Amino acid sequence: MTKDYRLVINGEKGRLDKIIADKVTDLSRTKIKELVNDQNILVNDKAEKVSYKVQSGDVIKITIPPVKPLTLEPQNLHLDIVYEDEDVIVVNKPQGMVVHPSAGHPDHTLVNGLLYHTKNLADSFESFRPGIVHRIDKDTSGLLMVAKNDRARESLEKQLAKKINKREYLAIVHSNFETKNGVIDAPIGRNPNNRKQMAVNPKGKAAVTHFTVLEQFKNYSLVKCILETGRTHQIRVHMKYIGHPLAGDPLYGPKKTLAGHGQFLHAKTLGFYQPSTNDWLEFTAPLPTIFEKQLENLRQEMKH
Secondary structure (H helix, E strand, O other): OOEEEEEEOOOOOEEHHHHHHHHOOOOOHHHHHHHHHOOOEEEOOEEOOOOOEEOOOOEEEEEEOOOOOOOOOOOOOOOEEEEEOOOEEEEEEOOOOOOOOOOOOOOOOHHHHHHHHOOOOOOOOOOOOOOEOOOOOOOOEEEEEEEOOHHHHHHHHHHHHOOOOEEEEEEEEEOOOOOOEEEEEOOEEEOOOOOOOEEEOOOOEOOEEEEEEEEEOOOEEEEEEEEOOOOOOHHHHHHHHOOOOEOOOOOOOOOOOOOOOOOOEEEEEEEEEOOOOOOEEEEEOOOOHHHHHHHHHHHHHHHO
């Protein structure tokens, strides 16, 4: 369904995108830019740039077209399948790949690749994420387990709920530690001041992360994080909360950080019980090249 807004400017001045963002709070600056580029925002019935300086008396018409339904297209994305049987697939997701389609990422997701690889994926309560029982962020690399049938999905989801899976991550974080080990037990919810972020929030859901410091460098450290729960952005939020944000993290880290393609976070080890046989399965994925090179650079720095 199309949604329309009509704004009459009465004294306000500033860039077109800022004025609209202030007045229509459910539109992000990114969405506004997209609407302007598609000529769905007109000023006095004319297309303008986002940088247009709004004048008093301007009439801004905003048309928000209906969201296109998501279609799940099989795509050959040359997935790195680490293990597969009749019930499960373990895949090593590269950094930069989104797990399932969304409005901002309609294709080239892990799900698109899985649909090309196999016709057997478990149904999901959300049709756009068949087989998916847990996620890792777009710029996080590493291991995911995928259910090929409903019985397997139920088993894997129960294991996640009972916290009997093994999920170990490696991360490069800012600053050095005074302790070798620690447990971060702090609830996570939506950041009330920034809707794109999660944050430690007393009203949030319980979240527990165990960490071990493996190496320390100049201004950075390599840590192993073990998830007890699986909240959105959990490691990124928890490490920032204790003063050690992830290196390269564009959302939670400082601007002055290690160059890369997002946060240096890798889901290295994944363990779970096979849904049919109940055998314990455990897998390890090597660090991506960019992660390895950055560690080598940090080690070299320590020698000088």
